[in-house]
Amino acid sequence: MNARTLTSNGAPIPFTPQYFGALRESHTGLPAETLRARYAEDGYVLLKGALASEAVFDLREAYFRLFDSSFFKDGDARRGVFSGVEPKGMPGHGLAGHPAHTFVRSDVFRAFTGAAAMKTIAETFFDGPAELIRRTPLRHFIPGRKRSSRAHLDRTYIEGVAADVVTIWVPLGDCPIDVGGLLYMDGSHEDTVLENVRASAPNDRTDMRPITHDLKWLSDFSGRRWLYADYAAGDVVVHSPAIVHASLDGESDLMRVSTDVRFRRAGSPSDPRWLNDWSADDGY
Ligand SMILES: O=C(O)CCC(=O)C(=O)O
Numbered sequence: 001m002n003a004r005t006l007t008s009n010g011a012p013i014p015f016t017p018q019y020f021g022a023l024r025e026s027h028t029g030l031p032a033e034t035l036r037a038r039y040a041e042d043g044y045v046l047l048k049g050a051l052a053s054e055a056v057f058d059l060r061e062a063y064f065r066l067f068d069s070s071f072f073k074d075g076d077a078r079r080g081v082f083s084g085v086e087p088k089g090m091p092g093h094g095l096a097g098h099p100a101h102t103f104v105r106s107d108v109f110r111a112f113t114g115a116a117a118m119k120t121i122a123e124t125f126f127d128g129p130a131e132l133i134r135r136t137p138l139r140h141f142i143p144g145r146k147r148s149s150r151a152h153l154d155r156t157y158i159e160g161v162a163a164d165v166v167t168i169w170v171p172l173g174d175c176p177i178d179v180g181g182l183l184y185m186d187g188s189h190e191d192t193v194l195e196n197v198r199a200s201a202p203n204d205r206t207d208m209r210p211i212t213h214d215l216k217w218l219s220d221f222s223g224r225r226w227l228y229a230d231y232a233a234g235d236v237v238v239h240s241p242a243i244v245h246a247s248l249d250g251e252s253d254l255m256r257v258s259t260d261v262r263f264r265r266a267g268s269p270s271d272p273r274w275l276n277d278w279s280a281d282d283g284y
Pocket residue numbers: 139148149154167168169182245246247258259260
């Protein structure tokens with residue numbers, strides 16, 4: 001039987017054990033030392049059920065309610081299945097006037113990112129006090145567009161030593177592999193070569209900050225697999241600024257919404273570009 005082929009930004013990658021493996025699962029009930037050891041070893045920690053799934057669905061719904069209900073199958077903004085009807089006359093994603101731009105400035109979103117549970121997660125990995133980084137992007141992928149996150153490292157985009165910055169990637173809703181959640185390149189946080197292959201890697205646009213859009217090419221080049229999970233609402237991934245990650249094109253009608261909540265170690269220098277609310281055209 002032929003292997004299923006997935007795509008990222010339209011570039012194909014076979015869904016086989018050569019290219020894909022499972023993310024290691026952890027949970028907040030594990031001893032903090034174990035979680036920190038896993039973070040050091042893997043460059044990420046997938047915390048299953050770290051947040052209350054209903055709170056995550058509440059946030060998903062609050063965001064989707066900023067759109068016309070015709071955007072959703074059966075008008076169901078909590079589930080958020082794409083109806084096939086695109087909103088009309090709306091600015092591009094995350095630009096002023098778009099719901100994502102409005103939403104990251106809302107009290108409901110700020111209460112979510114500023115919740116004690118979120119900070120506790122960051123402090124577990126710093127083993128010390130953490131401060132929320134204000135700029136918090138909201139991602140929203142609409143099925144059928146063949147648009148996904150290109151392979152990149154966060155430290156290309158935010159200043160600070162790897163030990164002093166963490167990202168908590170939060171899928172806002174269920175996000176199995178066919179919905180296009182984040183993939184992490186196995187062991188890439190310890191591979192200093194990958195960051196320097198941009199010049200020879202295929203690239204589908206002029207922004208040279210991502211390494212490549214071609215996940216198969218990077219896997220063939222490095223001999224490393226992409227690690228994935230069938231994320232459920234409430235799961236989060238804590239990841240290092242040094243790990244290469246990317247995402248797949250969604251094949252399901254379920255829309256992928258997620259946010260990247262970042263913290264820095266209290267007292268460490270802050271990147272001045274990250275002090276304001278996110279806007280898709282802020283250039284960072
Ligand atoms: O959600 C995505 O596709 C990208 C998120 C990301 O790159 C990050 O959290 O650093």
